[in-house]
Amino acid sequence: MPESLNVSIYEDIEKFGLKAPDIAVPHTPSYGQCAEDIIVCAALRALAFKEQLDLSKEFYLEIGANHPIATSATWLLHRSLGMHGVLVEANPHLLDNLKRVRPHDVVLHAAVIATDAPTAQIFISSKDELSSTNKDFLAEWPGEPMELEGDIVVPALRINDVITQYMNGKSPLFLSIDVEGEDLTILSDLDLTRFRPAIIQIEPSDHFLENNSRDICDVMQRNTYDLIGRTNVNLIFSDSARSQLSQKSVADLQATKETLCEAEKENDRLLQRFSELNEHVLSSS
Structure with missing residues (x-):
């Protein structure tokens, strides 16, 4: 199949009555x-x-x-x-x-x-x-x-x-x-x-x-x-x-995510411990 021309270009050239380009403008596949x-x-x-x-x-x-x-x-x-x-x-x-x-x-x-x-x-x-x-x-x-x-x-x-x-x-x-x-x-x-x-x-x-x-x-x-x-x-x-300049941002993002995960784990542990202590106090009273 021969290479096709860029239709948009040639339609506007004809519309404005312009001379066609000396070097053909091919269609860009998309x-x-x-x-x-x-x-x-x-x-x-x-x-x-x-x-x-x-x-x-x-x-x-x-x-x-x-x-x-x-x-x-x-x-x-x-x-x-x-x-x-x-x-x-x-x-x-x-x-x-x-x-x-x-x-x-x-x-x-x-x-x-x-x-x-x-x-x-x-x-x-x-x-x-x-x-x-x-x-x-x-x-x-x-x-x-x-x-x-x-x-x-x-x-x-x-x-x-x-x-x-x-x-x-x-x-x-x-x-x-x-x-x-x-x-x-x-x-x-x-x-x-x-x-x-x-x-x-x-x-x-x-x-x-x-x-x-x-x-x-x-x-x-x-x-x-x-x-x-x-x-x-x-x-x-x-x-x-x-x-190179922005790679530190990604490293910082990863470090922050890991810190948050550890904080969530510690928070869960403390909540569990609080629940156990609360149950102990209630059972003792």
Whole structure:
């Protein structure tokens, strides 16, 4: 297939009656919903240049894979950068195409949730992109009409367990979360003191959760991530702690978390001791 031209450029050139460029401007491939994959590719290429990484040996994690190509957050990363990784999809009707088109990836059938429950209920939409564990998300969808086709119970995993069990405990270089209304819940469950994706893309769904973009940005800022891109659909963050200057922030965050855990244990011990003493006093009186 011959290389296609950038339609947007040539349509505007014709509109304003301009001379066509002497050197043809080719179309830049993109498969993301709002070309987020071009932004992510550029950020990863810059990171690879800076840190001397071989991107073909790096991994991505896409939670809510849906279609293997259309609106995919990772298809361009595989085609252009040679990356591969894990695709998580809860809707069983989408698995065959994912496995057929993406044999270089691990296709995992599961709903990612923020509890230790072994299964989860998902609600299947007539539009594949909108199936969700959150029934209210479907009921309040403001776009084109769609129907709830039913609900099913599927295997469930937490995000940290996906990385531990299916990525050998190695943090993905790129993480995409697109789970229709539960994105911040999953992001908040990710242990960013253990797993630090260099780039994180997440769908805020502000139409469903008011000010969710701001809430997500607050969480990311507390964990030393910078907002580097915002489209009509997604937010894109980079890990500022990969710089030498910010690595101390992550170490301090880990130390603070460990201190809080120890404090909670001591508090539980004291409460237990108080309860025992209280029972002793009551039994003696």
